Amino acid sequence: MNNKQRTVEHKSASSFLGAVGAIIWKDLAAELRSRELLSAMLVFALLVILIFNFALELDPLTRRVATPGILWATFAFAGTLGLNRSMAVEKDRGCLDGLLLAPVDRSAIYFGKTISNLAFMLIVEAIVLPVYSVLYTTNLFNPGLIVVILLGSVGYVAVGTLLSSMAVQTRTRDVLLPILLFPVVIPILIAAVKASSGFLQGLALTEVMPYINLLIVYDVIFTSVAYMVFDFVVEE
Amino acid sequence: MKPQPIFLKVLNVVSVLLFLATLSMVFLYAPLEATMNYVQKIFYLHIANAWVGMLGFIAAAAAGVIYLIKHDQKWDNIELAAVEISLVFFLIAIISGSIWARPSWGAYWTWEPRLTTAAILEMVYIAYLLLRQGIDDPDRRARFSAVYTIVGSISVPITFMSIRLFRTIHPVVIGTNSASSQGSFDMTSKMLATMFFALFTFSVIFVTLFWHRIRLGQLAQQVEQLKLEELQ
Amino acid sequence: MIAVKKLVKRFGLKTVLRGLDFEVQAGEFVALLGPNGAGKTTFLRILASLSRPTLGEVRVAGYRLPAQASDVRRNLGVVSHLPLLYGDLTAEENLRFYGRIYGVLELSQRINEVLELVGLNSRRRDLVRTFSRGMQQRLAIGRAILHNPDVLLFDEPHTGLDQDACDMLDRLLSEVAGQGRTVVMTSHDLARVEDLASRFDVLSSGVISASASRNGLGKNNLLDFYRKALAS
Numbered sequence: 001m002n003n004k005q006r007t008v009e010h011k012s013a014s015s016f017l018g019a020v021g022a023i024i025w026k027d028l029a030a031e032l033r034s035r036e037l038l039s040a041m042l043v044f045a046l047l048v049i050l051i052f053n054f055a056l057e058l059d060p061l062t063r064r065v066a067t068p069g070i071l072w073a074t075f076a077f078a079g080t081l082g083l084n085r086s087m088a089v090e091k092d093r094g095c096l097d098g099l100l101l102a103p104v105d106r107s108a109i110y111f112g113k114t115i116s117n118l119a120f121m122l123i124v125e126a127i128v129l130p131v132y133s134v135l136y137t138t139n140l141f142n143p144g145l146i147v148v149i150l151l152g153s154v155g156y157v158a159v160g161t162l163l164s165s166m167a168v169q170t171r172t173r174d175v176l177l178p179i180l181l182f183p184v185v186i187p188i189l190i191a192a193v194k195a196s197s198g199f200l201q202g203l204a205l206t207e208v209m210p211y212i213n214l215l216i217v218y219d220v221i222f223t224s225v226a227y228m229v230f231d232f233v234v235e236e
Numbered sequence: 237m238k239p240q241p242i243f244l245k246v247l248n249v250v251s252v253l254l255f256l257a258t259l260s261m262v263f264l265y266a267p268l269e270a271t272m273n274y275v276q277k278i279f280y281l282h283i284a285n286a287w288v289g290m291l292g293f294i295a296a297a298a299a300g301v302i303y304l305i306k307h308d309q310k311w312d313n314i315e316l317a318a319v320e321i322s323l324v325f326f327l328i329a330i331i332s333g334s335i336w337a338r339p340s341w342g343a344y345w346t347w348e349p350r351l352t353t354a355a356i357l358e359m360v361y362i363a364y365l366l367l368r369q370g371i372d373d374p375d376r377r378a379r380f381s382a383v384y385t386i387v388g389s390i391s392v393p394i395t396f397m398s399i400r401l402f403r404t405i406h407p408v409v410i411g412t413n414s415a416s417s418q419g420s421f422d423m424t425s426k427m428l429a430t431m432f433f434a435l436f437t438f439s440v441i442f443v444t445l446f447w448h449r450i451r452l453g454q455l456a457q458q459v460e461q462l463k464l465e466e467l468q
Numbered sequence: 469m470i471a472v473k474k475l476v477k478r479f480g481l482k483t484v485l486r487g488l489d490f491e492v493q494a495g496e497f498v499a500l501l502g503p504n505g506a507g508k509t510t511f512l513r514i515l516a517s518l519s520r521p522t523l524g525e526v527r528v529a530g531y532r533l534p535a536q537a538s539d540v541r542r543n544l545g546v547v548s549h550l551p552l553l554y555g556d557l558t559a560e561e562n563l564r565f566y567g568r569i570y571g572v573l574e575l576s577q578r579i580n581e582v583l584e585l586v587g588l589n590s591r592r593r594d595l596v597r598t599f600s601r602g603m604q605q606r607l608a609i610g611r612a613i614l615h616n617p618d619v620l621l622f623d624e625p626h627t628g629l630d631q632d633a634c635d636m637l638d639r640l641l642s643e644v645a646g647q648g649r650t651v652v653m654t655s656h657d658l659a660r661v662e663d664l665a666s667r668f669d670v671l672s673s674g675v676i677s678a679s680a681s682r683n684g685l686g687k688n689n690l691l692d693f694y695r696k697a698l699a700s
Contacts, residue, residue: 015571018568018569018571019568019569021568022565022568022569023569025565025568026554026557026561026565029556029557029561030554030556030557031556033556033557033595034556089554093550093551093552093553093554093555094548094550094551094552095552095553095554097518097546097548097550097552098552098553098566098611099569100518101516101517101518101541101544101546102541102566102569102570103538103539103541103542103570103571104538104569104571105538108569159387159391162383162387163384163387166367166380166383166384169371169376169380170367170370170371170380171370171371171372172366172369172370173370176366176367176370179362179363179366180363180367180384182359183356183357183359183360183363183388183391184360184387184388184391185391186356186391186395186398187391187394187395187397187398190395190398190399190401191398194401210401211401214394214397214398214401217394218394221390221394222387222390222391225386225387225390226387229304229383229386229387232304232379232382232383233379233380233383235520236375236376236513236518236519236520309480373479373480374479374480374481375479375480457481460480460481461481464481464482
């Protein structure tokens with residue numbers, strides 16, 4: 001008993017980070033082995049780009065204008081796939097209960113899942129960008145663009161993880177997540193598309209900053225809100 | 237079902253009377269606007285409905301937060317009532333706005349901030365209703381609905397500000413006039429009076445309908461209870 | 469070790485547990501029996517801190533639920549009929565993951581001990597999704613005892629196992645329980661439970677309707693006891 005109590009005192013702060021780290025490691029390790037999630041997201045993303053190619057029939061000039069929009073639409077759609085899958089893994093084998101049984105704050109689960117979801121999304125985006133660059137002979141290696149993608153993905157995943165935790169516990173599951181998520185992440189899409197477009201067109205930083213600020217504000221607000229309400233989504 | 241309290245019965249009558257009074261003010265008291273004539277009169281309906289929609293929106297957000305704090309099912313009922321009312325009234329506002337827009341802006345729809353945000357808000361409400369449909373356990377349903385209400389009620393104002401960052405042609409009736417806005421018109425004092433009276437009337441109508449809808453929700457809960465007792 | 473007073477659990481308008489009283493001393497092995505839908509799983513989930521009581525007092529390992537849930541969890545190991553294991557990780561990785569979120573010290577050594585105990589050392593580097601159901605349950609027990617909890621909760625652990633696997637599971641259960649732990653296990657299989665538990669409680673109509681110790685019952689009387697308890 002005493003041994004255990006000592007364990008408790010030493011580990012309370014580091015156990016939170018330990019739990020978050022463990023969850024991230026677990027998700028990445030499992031994904032590395034099965035590659036189900038990443039391949040699904042990647043194939044879907046590339047298919048979406050392909051569809052846009054035929055649906056929009058763009059000449060090179062229009063294409064440059066449409067690129068940010070196409071990219072973000074692709075990320076938004078592929079993102080829901082990843083979010084759904086990531087949570088479904090926990091729900092199906094009862095693993096969510098396994099996580100809830102751990103003597104650690106619920107928000108550790110939220111942060112762990114959010115960060116691994118973010119990692120998956122960034123990996124997919126990192127592959128889509130060069131592929132898109134090659135397919136459309138557009139140079140997308142723009143540091144500003146990378147920052148926008150990072151900020152936008154953070155916000156998307158912050159809200160997405162919260163909502164997918166809810167959706168996975170309903171009857172309508174997979175279908176429900178996009179319906180819940182898209183109306184609520186519109187500010188990200190607006191700001192991200194505008195900011196991406198600004199950077200790609202080489203606009204002055206002052207013109208792009210309002211959108212970057214919007215992204216940052218959104219990210220901060222929603223990460224905090226999600227962190228605060230996550231308990232209500234997983235506790236009975 | 238409990239019989240309607242006296243106050244509610246009074247409100248029913250008052251609502252109808254006020255509505256008739258507003259109609260007469262709109263058609264008899266308020267002057268004809270110079271360029272738009274009778275079409276402009278739908279504006280009073282449009283504004284009043286949008287106003288009620290806003291009231292519902294705020295009520296829903298508040299009810300959501302209160303539910304999470306107190307875990308009392310009645311706040312879930314209130315939240316649902318507020319969402320439904322807000323949904324319907326915003327819809328009427330959007331439609332009446334469209335009717336007004338066609339002759340004045342030449343199109344039924346434009347992607348300007350207020351209109352687009354209203355449309356997005358409707359999508360959030362529909363998502364809310366679909367979410368509720370997918371959950372059987374009342375406690376979970378109430379918790380998730382409250383969470384989504386909070387997320388939505390923070391996101392939608394941010395959406396509005398985002399869209400505003402780069403588009404504006406909605407008529408700015410009262411308040412600041414942004415340089416790029418067009419299609420505004422000046423209001424005489426009689427028009428203002430009519431508008432405020434319409435807002436007041438619809439606020440009363442909002443309370444009446446809200447009350448009725450909450451009672452309906454309570455009745456639904458009682459039916460659920462009876463069903464369960466029958467089965468056991 | 470476990471003290472439950474007047475526990476009430478409601479799901480919306482449906483009452484599942486009606487003022488249940490339940491007490492377990494340290495080291496006891498209690499089999500919780502009852503028909504389907506009686507509320508056994510609900511009760512176990514409350515003890516496991518996965519569900520909140522609507523009313524009443526629940527103490528596990530000396531801590532109150534839900535207020536001190538975190539402390540309870542530290543002293544609790546749970547095995548349900550779902551494996552709670554990640555299919556794409558190896559047995560060892562699963563244990564490592566759970567060890568880390570439970571903050572288990574000297575983890576590698578502990579993992580070796582546990583794998584040895586559940587007889588899965590030879591399969592430690594194999595993916596869990598290649599395991600048979602019996603092996604998954606054994607690993608699940610390993611997961612449950614990894615952090616050396618005083619209290620173990622089993623929810624119908626024999627579900628889906630064949631005869632051999634059940635026998636192996638029972639051997640493991642006896643060994644694990646024999647280390648001075650307090651165990652509560654729900655089950656449908658009276659024959660199995662008869663040899664494992666020191667006490668039998670019957671949950672029906674939302675309360676514990678009957679309780680008997682193994683010594684008090686004598687051999688082969690469990691079925692009669694159970695039937696009588698349900699009939700009353």
